[in-house]
Amino acid sequence: MSNKYIITLYTLPALLLLLVLIYVPIALSGYYGLMDWTGIGQMQFIGLENYANLMKDEKFWASAGHSFLLGIFSVLSLLLYLAVSLVLVSKIKGSDFFRKIYLIPMLLSSVAIAQLWLKIFDPSNGMLNKLLEMFGVENTPVWLADPNTALYAIFVPIVWQYAGFYILIYYAALKNVPEEIIEAARIDGATPLQIALKIKLPMISAVFKVTIMLSLVGSLKYFDLIYVMTGGGPNGASEVMASYMYKEAFELNNFGYASAVGFGLLVICLGMTWLTSRLTKSNDDVQY
Amino acid sequence: MSELATDRRTTPNLSAGEGSKKSYWSKLGYGFLYLILSAFAVIQIYPLIWLVFFSLKSNQEVFGMSPFSLPQDPQWGNYVKVWTQGNIGVYFFNSVWMTVLSVFLTVILASFVTFAITRMHWKLSGLVLGLFMVGYMIPLHSTLIPLFNFYNTIGLIDNPLSIILSQTTFNLPLTIMILLGFYKAFPREIEEAAVMDGCSVHRIFFQITLPMTIPVLSTTAIINMIYNWNEFVFVNTFISSDQWKTLTIGINNFVGQYLTDWGAIGATLVISIVPILLTFLFLSNKIVEGMAAGSVKG
Incomplete structure (x- = not known):
């Protein structure tokens, strides 16, 4: 048995799956985008028509705008998670317990989270509006049913879901800042706030940059939660790229056009990955 | 000072x-x-506690009382109703076996690849690794229509195999990333000694490497388990008959059918999240470790 044989034997199964179920499909998605196709029956080649339509499709760009807005919110909420992590790491008793409590929503399925928050946001009997009524608020908002609030309302369970995950990452990174450096700063008279902002934060900047990329690119792909909670509504107010694609394909049977949308999603995601990794590239070594 | x-x-x-x-x-x-x-x-x-509360309430109580009130007269019947009326038992069973099979396949296939990449010298290893890494960046929604068409053509639509293959494949990149860190930090001496003793590569892999990587294997297995258990898009797209639906999809349809019966909806949701919460209760350290390992590698 030669080494070549063994290497092939060990890598081929996984590699085949990767190629057949990920790489070939993304190429095909670009190709189907050139077709007029209802999903069943013959495809008809129509050149770049779908892509041209995509470029001037206001609904698509509105949903892309929503995706980016969610991405910006997500990146901003990282600051909140970072602040909590800084508190957690400062010799707090029970920090382990807190971290685990925070992580629980991350373990639930998007469907369970979506269904639960549908109930929380329920205009007449949900927890949120009942709470507001207890404080004497009249005319409580209808949240998901109002085009002006739907997207913001959806962002709340997203923050809720991912908080524990990012806190976990930051906490682990902050824990790895060498104690000697902090000790040295303290001896030199640095205040705890200075230590946090001028020593701990710069030391985990590499990790912070990774999380910016994770949350930004992750946001561009949001689907499950939104699909279950609002289906992109009301009137497209919470439509995102993935839900728009899904609707065009599996509800309206515009498989050709939806493939073009899917390919657009791919290009935007990879482009953003590349862009954020360029913008956040740094020379400092990651310290773990 | x-x-x-x-x-x-x-x-x-x-x-x-x-x-x-x-x-x-x-x-x-x-x-x-x-x-x-x-x-x-x-x-x-608190949202989860509130969920448990309203799963035990009647509609009158949900509508009339404060959201912070304990259930006055716990309606355990809600649980009996959803468990006996629908297919929750079937969905639950499907989730279990599909998850187990996908996790097993992902972890073993990823181990093979990581072993070949870190323990053997070959020209294309960098390229293969790169393909897996880039695979991690690709949004699965962009593959959905071609995958649907592919499974449709080969007759795997509404077949659990389509779910297992998809879940296995899409979890490979992350799993390989986590394994890679462990394999690289891991001393090769024992494996090298085994080579000297004339051990075959297969024996080294199965009898030395795999057992020695059990700590990281269990971490990746748990992370994969959570992802697969919660998976939504593949099952929603490729599976149509009740017989093969998983808990995630099952409850979503099921909840829709109850409309305004809050107790039943609550009970269904609680049933779907209890397995994950129990796992967390017993394996929280492993889960924390896996979540952290899966992210920072970026």
Whole structure:
């Protein structure tokens, strides 16, 4: 048995799956985008028509705008998670317990989270509006049913879901800042706030940059939660790229056009990955 | 000196006061921090407690009473109703076996690849690794239509195999990333000694490498388990008959059918999240470790 044989034997199964179920499909998605196709029956080649339509499709760009807005919110909420992590790491008793409590929503399925928050946001009997009524608020908002609030309302369970995950990452990174450096700063008279902002934060900047990329690119792909909670509504107010694609394909049977949308999603995601990794590239070594 | 400075801060990171006695202000500062952390904990956990509450309430109670009230007369019947009326048992069973099979396939296939990449020298290893890494960046929604068409053509639509293959494949990149870190940090001496003794590569892999990587294998298995258990898009797209639906999809349809029966909806949701919560209760350290490992590698 030669080494070549063994290497092939060990890598081929996984590699085949990767190629057949990920790489070939993304190429095909670009190709189907050139077709007029209802999903069943013959495809008809129509050149770049779908892509041209995509470029001037206001609904698509509105949903892309929503995706980016969610991405910006997500990146901003990282600051909140970072602040909590800084508190957690400062010799707090029970920090382990807190971290685990925070992580629980991350373990639930998007469907369970979506269904639960549908109930929380329920205009007449949900927890949120009942709470507001207890404080004497009249005319409580209808949240998901109002085009002006739907997207913001959806962002709340997203923050809720991912908080524990990012806190976990930051906490682990902050824990790895060498104690000697902090000790040295303290001896030199640095205040705890200075230590946090001028020593701990710069030391985990590499990790912070990774999380910016994770949350930004992750946001561009949001689907499950939104699909279950609002289906992109009301009137497209919470439509995102993935839900728009899904609707065009599996509800309206515009498989050709939806493939073009899917390919657009791919290009935007990879482009953003590349862009954020360029913008956040740094020379400092990651310290773990 | 540093204590004094700390005391005036209100939004701060306190680590002062170790060693000698803490001042009144320092204690107050800590109290404030605990208040923030606890408030955050309540936000994270109360929605779930509220869910359990309303799963045990009747509609009158949900509509009429405060959301913070305990169930007056726990309606256990809600649970009996959803478990016996629908297909929850079937969905539950499907989730279990599909998850187990996908996790097993992902972990073993990823181990093969990682072993070949880290323990053998070959020209294309960098390329293969790169393909897996880039695979991690690709949004699965962009593959959905071609995958649907592909499974349709080969007759795997509405077949659990389509779910297992998809879940296995899409979890490979992350799993390989986590394994890679472990394999690289791992001493090769034992494996090299085995080569000297004339062990075949297969024996080395199965009898030495795999057993030695059990700690990281269990971490990746747990992470994969959570992802697969919660998976939504593949099952929603490729599976149409009740017989093959998983719990995630099953409850979504099921909940829709109850419309305004809050108790039944609550009970269904609780049933779907209890397995994950139990796993977390017993394996929280492993889960924390896996979540952290899966992310920072970016």
